[in-house]
Amino acid sequence: MKKTWLTNYPPGVPADIDATCYSSLVDIFKQSCQKFAPLTAYISMGKSLSYAQLSSQSRNFAAWLQSRGIKPGTRIALMMPNLFQYPVCLFGALQAGCTVVNCNPLYTAHELEHQLNDSEAEVIVIVENFAATLQAALPNLSSLKTIIVTSIGEMLGLKGHFMNFMVRHIKHRVPKWSLPNPVRLISVLNGSGKLPFTPPTLGHNDIAFLQYTGGTTGVAKGAMLSHGNMVANVCQACAWVKPHTAEGKDFIITALPLYHIFALTANCLTFLMLGARNLLILNPRDVPALVREIGQYPFTAITGVNTLFNALLNDENFSNLDFSHLHFTLGGGMAVQRPVAERWKIITGKPLTQAYGLTETSPAVTINPLDLSEFNGSIGLPLPSTELSIRDDNGREMGTGDIGEICIKGPQVMKGYWNNPEETQKIFDPDGFLHTGDMGYVDAEGFVYLVDRKKDLIIVSGFNVYPNEIEEVVASHPDVREVAAIGVDNGAAGEIVKIFVVRKSPSLTEKQLIDFCRQSLTAYKVPKLVEFRDELPKTNVGKILRRALKE
Template identity: 55%
Template sequence: MSFERPWLAQYPHNVPAEIDVDEYRSVVAVLQAAIDNFRDRPAFANFGKALTYGDIDRLSAQFAGYLLGELGLKKGDRVAIMMPNCLQYPIATFGILRAGLTVVNTNPMYTARELRHQLRDSGASVILVVDNFAHTVQEVIADTAVRQVVTTGLGDMLGFPKGPLINFVLKYVKKMVPEYSLPGAIRFRDALALGERHPLPQIDIDPEDVAFLQYTGGTTGVAKGAMLTHRNMVANMQQAAAWVGTNVKPGEETIITALPLYHIFALTANGLVFMKFGGLNHLITNPRDMKGFVKELKKTRFTAITGVNTLFNGLLNTPGFDQVDFSALHLTLGGGMAVQRSVADRWKQVTGCTLVEAYGLTETAPAACINPMDLKEYNGSIGLPIPSTDACIKDEAGKILPVGEIGELCIRGPQVMKGYWNRPAETAEVIDADGWLHTGDMARMDEKGFVYIVDRKKDMILVSGFNVYPNEVEDVIAMMPGVLEVAAVGVPDDKSGEAVKVVIVKKDPSLTAEQVKAHARQHLTGYKHPKYVEFRASLPKTNVGKILRRELRDPPAAG
């Protein structure tokens, strides 16, 4: 059958229908081109310190030298990174990739239970961790294949006197660095010094080599590693660059990178797309400190910013944000979760720049649909399929549905992952024989090709752009002796889009909501914590005993 692509007629005039996936063989080739073209331009800045593309070239080569020359890692070995946005992140990431190795991005807020699973599942042999989170590594390292830990302080690459000062304040004033003991660990700067002795060998990186293992929850509740190849990452960078590049000036862009680079959205949209353009990524280490964030924005003449709805909403509600200089801002991209109309309207009003909504998944590296950049105002759609991307709406039987009908959104294109790491059965569940990735999102497409998300097929909960899988929350709460049965669902939340609610049938009548929340804090990252705890005499179930989550989603009663 012929496949219709009605969205192509809606493309802005200088956006191509197809991109050249083969222009770069790997992410490393993209970096090399940026180094050749923009060597003296700033590439990454943090706390007032900037590293040029030339600096990134030199330092990442040193880290690669350390991994290959000192540790003897072999092509395809996995190296985990556990850090927020700081200058060490790009140095390490590009060092790992230049060495022909695979980056395992790890959320620094992980609890020991979550980190243990990811390190064991990925088989990472090295982990680079910021001091603030090293105590978590200490707790799990014996149960993993990790044989070398590299530690670093947040201020380590900021130079004197700022770097040591920041490290001192974090440890002794703010008490944000818990004590830890990791015998045999090496400091990041020492690793770079050792790596300098080993010139980087010529490593042939194949487009199908896995560049990143990006962990994402699954309907089964355990996080799975999406294998994103160099080709996947290059393709998505090319797609997004073709889409946003119409009014981008190479060598003159500054993008605010507040979402963590370990999250696929910032990694591709900020880290790679703006690297191709020779842009400067202005790294925000702690965007939760909104006052500090706004202060940083006031000092920076920025041209682009990406974020999730909660981030934009938080900025709009922070005193002083309306006094920031937005005269150079021409690109605001929102993704990771639904952008709310009220937030988009206020953003346009305050900044003069349209908040353009995009849609993607970890499994699509991540962009699949983006609204046209010349969009005049919010339209409630997640946009059009981007270049070289097909999208369709399928019914339960896998048949493509006509315009306007609701079904599961399916995506096909060069950015679709190779599969889940060591999980062929689960890969086959989401990628069908024709190469369509089943997103689990229920959607409809209009006659022009604009896609609208209607609901979620899966039970996944989306909190501020982060996936929360009910099974994982339920498994943790069920560990409590006072719990007989538990179900977790997402409920609407003004601040985070959705919040986690748990409904519990007690085994111990004295069990309290506070005890449940305290237990969750011990075992789950912050965004997975239940905001609401409700107790019921029984849970609604189907005749085969499956919990009817839909019936539990009603808003909690007042109080």
Template identity: 50%
Template sequence: MSERSWLAAYPEGVPADIDASHYPSLVTLMEEAFAKHAGKVAYSFMGKELTFAQVDAQSRAFAAYLQSLGLEKGDRVALMMPNMPQYPVAVAAVLRAGFVVVNVNPLYTARELEHQLKDSGAKAIVIIENFAKTLQDGMHGSAIKHIVLCAMGDELGLVKGALVNYVVRSVKKMVPAFSLPGAVRFNTALSQGRGAAFVAPSIQPGDMALLQYTGGTTGVAKGAMLLHSNIIANVLQSEAWNDPVMKQVPAGEQPTSICALPLYHIFAFTVNMMLSMRTGGKTVLIPNPRDLKATLKELSKHRFHSLPAVNTLFNGLANHPDFGTVDWSHLKVSVGGGMAVQSAVAELWLKKTGCPICEGYGLSETSPSVTCNPVNAKAFSGTIGLPLPSTYVKLFGGDGQEVSEPGQPGEIGVRGPQVMAGYWQRPDETAKSMTADGYFLTGDIGTMDARGYVKIVDRKKDMVIVSGFNVYPNEVEDVVSNCPGVLECAVVGVPDEKSGEAIKLVIVKKDESLTEQAVRDFCQANLTGYKRPRHIVFRSELPKTPVGKILRRELRDA
């Protein structure tokens, strides 16, 4: 295919390239926002608002506190919290002090936490008390010397904060007993930091900003080294891509995004938190998006323009009885990522909100966004869209050569300013994942049409081979999701004596009257013989990561 043939399909006004050198560091980007938007609300959380000026003051104090501990430039600081204001304050503080953020999934087991703490070499951790017992059990053998404990009510003021903390600790019993001698409370650290000196270090574009561990769904979790320049590039790419619809927000109205994805996940880190810093936007923090009723109640209080989410969340919201209590009329962009968006979900979302889901694609290793559908599209394309500005995508065949014919599958390779510097302390893994000409090999198999639209056919390892025929689970799932009575579904391959592998389909019902025969009839009408499921299982729910990605591995193992 000709070099960047997809540029012809770009929406009007979206540039071919962005200037990734616009900011020398994320600190410069954030400090510009603190100065420019000081009086505006940066974060809204449980009815409490935090302005850009407050985030500036708190993060500066917290940065001074961290420096007072004797940490040195480049030291790693782990953050283990759900969506709460202490998280963005801590991120700004860690980066301003010249340290590296290590994002930790707060739902990790002690074993998973232990691996990440040891692997990253983090010397300090900021953690919500709910998971302090996990830290107590999982920090053995790690380099952790300093612990800062947060509570859900820290930022909510004296009365409301005390009430929330009482409910969390004593009524809902969400804080198991723990012993962490020497741990300091978040608000104590802030007050100590206000009296300490802060020395702004020199930070270069090539300095590491994040150690972002890949989900671990592919084996042992590895740390992707994301530089300041990587995240800046992806923020500017995302801003340029969203501009055709975001410029429709009336002048004087603050752009507002809903952050229902966890901020420790790179998707929300970049497209919610850092992009909102860049645009002076308000971010509404949703601590637990799995509680759909509480999420919709919070959404009903805001006028918002942007909602990045995964397919499972769009589906859950659109099918919830309280969906109509929210004013969706100002929503300009619904970005779907993290997993394939199903056509049935996209159709329902468009019908109910009038705002199409723009499916995109990215990885921890690419900060994360690589491709996205045009935000001004009116129909669901079933693809992951076009490569973003300054991004080059090639498909590689099994021989390592570029696939030249449109529609021919190959492994997706990505080159651009958002691609990581490599895997932390894993030069062998880094070498395996990069081509000689600088393309990162994603492990995802895709096709590209003549216009440059990319479609994922699946991960290398998720492909099922039935009697020599390749079956891609995404395709079968997309078909079955349109079967009346199906709420969610997932497909895996299981061993089979006759065909080598067979298709196993796991379904969560929307309608209890749905039968196995009805599903089989639907599949017979819509799928060729070898793609039809041999085994059909009904379950009350599907196993998922905290981001909402379906864990096919667990279904396979079951």
């Protein structure tokens, strides 16, 4: 496809990036820690960690791993929420040449067992709150040799002792657990300063992450993201945001978990290169506490998903915050709904910029210009060095404005799925394009529009109905807080549309919603069934799980 989007690139953004200027993520990390040494890298629960401290502590972790005979390429699992321990262990593992396997702390024992066995992880760093899950999975784990345990408050000094007491004995958030020969992370970090460390040689082909897909469409698969993939995506993102940032002066809110690819690349890595301060939010589901915490700081950027922004907007104190320092808001992970984006602009005075990506692309593929004044409904323009093609079911490229599957080629695209050549072959075509499973189109100016997931398509009497379109209409009703649309079997006629709705007002009725939809949707798209719920099932980052509703 002709790169028509280049004519709409913001000033200063190149058509291509050169990722060879960094040999690995470790190269980026070392340069940033040296350049911004005295500045604050992370803030967690009122405590700060400087770039110099991050460098020292992560080096200690790397030296300890090396002293235990752990070789480059060894898989190290990290299972923790947004704490100082995460970046320390992340960059320590990478410096030791290891491959990081990010684990969702909310995994069941079965899910954790699958991921640790599939990745052949030999080491895990886990917060004690979730140690009971590991204990349950342990009898069936074949490769795990070393267990490192940490606590919520372990790197917070005196405040951390109080926090641990509260979490363990007052809130009872640490179930009883028993693991063989666990090592305390704090003893590792404090006792390794004098250990020798010889940095291994790393290149673009070395695997930095086995980043597992969410498993929403089947068994979770490990995307092999190389240092080259990640370096390229960080360089692509930096080229895009740099005109709107100031080195060493930005302050980003990290409410999404760092173990998720969106926050990992956007917040942890990209803003590390920019020398930003990063506010780590431990529990974004506690929205009133989240609002109180971010209200203490002059934040310049925030990333999130539609449900997070919607939750913030529905908090009565959010509108009272000071948004004068806010440069940009970046939404991804799921479609940003226009009603949410428009309310965000009204309350904050700043537009909500939509981007698009997926685990297999490290993740960023497209992003809107950050100088747009209004929400445009697009997922943006392809990033530098990115090729994009819209294909039909037979693999033929579609024309401008035609809906088909979004296919991607670029330096950020994964090497393949770990130990899964069959699934790897399915997702790549002979031209080397990765098939995303997302339906969309490109307009005449090169802006890409996401229509919906191919597998979520609803067929009503032979007509294609996309859930995103239904959800955006329903979400614009003033008494709707959240909505999800699915197709329900209707015999020979195919499917009918059903919506699940969380109400703001209990007086809202099924008839009122259906009548409201008739004003904006053609007859076959109008929901025939409405189910009101107190909440909707979501992934760890807040993406609504349509599959769970369908089941």
